[in-house]
Amino acid sequence: MSREFEPIDDETPIEEYPGYIGHAWDWDFYPGPELEVLASFELQEYLERFRSGEKRELTLRELPEVFTCEALEFSSWSQLLDQLPSVTAGYDEGPSDAGPASGTGHVFFISEGVTTERLINEVTALRRALDDDFQEISKRPD
Numbered sequence: 741m742s743r744e745f746e747p748i749d750d751e752t753p754i755e756e757y758p759g760y761i762g763h764a765w766d767w768d769f770y771p772g773p774e775l776e777v778l779a780s781f782e783l784q785e786y787l788e789r790f791r792s793g794e795k796r797e798l799t800l801r802e803l804p805e806v807f808t809c810e811a812l813e814f815s816s817w818s819q820l821l822d823q824l825p826s827v828t829a830g831y832d833e834g835p836s837d838a839g840p841a842s843g844t845g846h847v848f849f850i851s852e853g854v855t856t857e858r859l860i861n862e863v864t865a866l867r868r869a870l871d872d873d874f875q876e877i878s879k880r881p882d
Contacts, residue, residue: 759849764817798869818846826859
């Protein structure tokens with residue numbers, strides 16, 4: 741589950757934080773090299789094909805243990821990545837005086853004790869599951 745993101749200080753760029761692998765601000769996704777395989781996936785287009793209230797189960801295979809992630813009608817990269825054991829997601833609501841038009845950011849880190857190889861395997865499995873489900877959901881009649 742996402743936790744509130746705690747900055748180290750006001751000077752250090754987020755990309756220099758230990759374990760940083762990417763971030764998202766509203767619908768804009770900024771993957772680091774470990775998440776790059778997800779960059780070309782059209783998440784909004786995929787989610788637009790969901791029926792109202794629909795929940796999809798994505799089975800991640802080719803890992804030491806098979807597990808599923810849930811994709812909901814209003815999912816985001818944060819909601820999907822936060823289900824991977826190798827990813828820790830933090831949220832940043834921005835400054836308290838930013839006003840109603842400001843967005844929410846999510847920052848992604850490799851989970852403690854996880855190897856880069858495991859992270860890449862889980863992210864690649866997520867991409868395959870998203871691709872497979874996108875094909876399946878695209879075949880249904882409107």
